[in-house]
Amino acid sequence: MAIVSPSLLAANFANLQSDIEMINHSEADWLHLDVMDGVFVPNISFGFPVLEAVAKICKKKLDVHLMIVEPGKFINEVKALGAYMMNVHYEACPHLHRTVQQIHEAGMKAGVTLNPHTPVCVLEDIIQDVDMVLLMTVNPGFGGQKFIEHSIEKVKALKALIQRTQSHALIEVDGGVNGDTGKRLVEAGTDVLVAGSYVFRAEKPEERIIELKHFTR
Numbered sequence: 283m284a285i286v287s288p289s290l291l292a293a294n295f296a297n298l299q300s301d302i303e304m305i306n307h308s309e310a311d312w313l314h315l316d317v318m319d320g321v322f323v324p325n326i327s328f329g330f331p332v333l334e335a336v337a338k339i340c341k342k343k344l345d346v347h348l349m350i351v352e353p354g355k356f357i358n359e360v361k362a363l364g365a366y367m368m369n370v371h372y373e374a375c376p377h378l379h380r381t382v383q384q385i386h387e388a389g390m391k392a393g394v395t396l397n398p399h400t401p402v403c404v405l406e407d408i409i410q411d412v413d414m415v416l417l418m419t420v421n422p423g424f425g426g427q428k429f430i431e432h433s434i435e436k437v438k439a440l441k442a443l444i445q446r447t448q449s450h451a452l453i454e455v456d457g458g459v460n461g462d463t464g465k466r467l468v469e470a471g472t473d474v475l476v477a478g479s480y481v482f483r484a485e486k487p488e489e490r491i492i493e494l495k496h497f498t499r
């Protein structure tokens with residue numbers, strides 16, 4: 283069974299309440315929240331006032347993905363949401379080890395995110411300290427993009443690194459996940475599937491969540 287984390291980025295922003303209620307009643311494990319600043323990525327999504335409203339009604343664990351420069355500045359804000367997982371980009375953190383430590387001190391799980399061009403080997407000296415690695419399987423910034431096929435090899439390389447170092451880190455993937463790519467990603471070693479358009483743009487989103495959840499290695 284995979285952990286499923288639907289991405290709110292593809293929800294109906296004019297009626298978030300109904301989409302979050304759907305998630306609450308579904309078999310989704312987490313809710314993935316994409317924060318973009320227009321600097322680290324070429325798009326702006328939503329910020330903390332919106333997330334606070336979402337956090338109040340969402341019953342699932344919050345999986346916060348910060349696509350922003352200097353994400354370490356916002357640890358307290360993410361903590362205040364009651365977030366379960368705080369994902370920061372490797373490319374945005376010159377002092378990644380310290381940022382991971384501070385996320386842990388705040389009582390959250392720490393995830394490190396890699397852009398498509400960043401190789402898994404850069405995690406060699408931090409893999410034992412993180413709870414999750416989030417591999418971007420599209421270039422971050424937008425929903426609905428095409429899956430980058432090389433990501434399958436990257437999941438395998440990350441899985442090998444995790445096993446070799448006896449790390450407890452989970453592998454999460456984000457971007458272009460659907461029934462085909464999701465199945466192959468889980469077979470390659472993925473633990474957590476993020477899916478935006480595949481879930482929220484479907485006629486029966488709950489069924490898509492169940493489909494993704496039931497992929498096994």
Ligand code: DX5
Nearest residue numbers: 289422423425426458478479
């Ligand atoms: C993209 C975001 C994703 C996005 C995925 O930068 O990080 O979480 O919502 O969207 P889909 O699943 O539509 O590719």
Ligand code: ZN
Nearest residue numbers: 314316347456
């Ligand atoms: Zn994301």
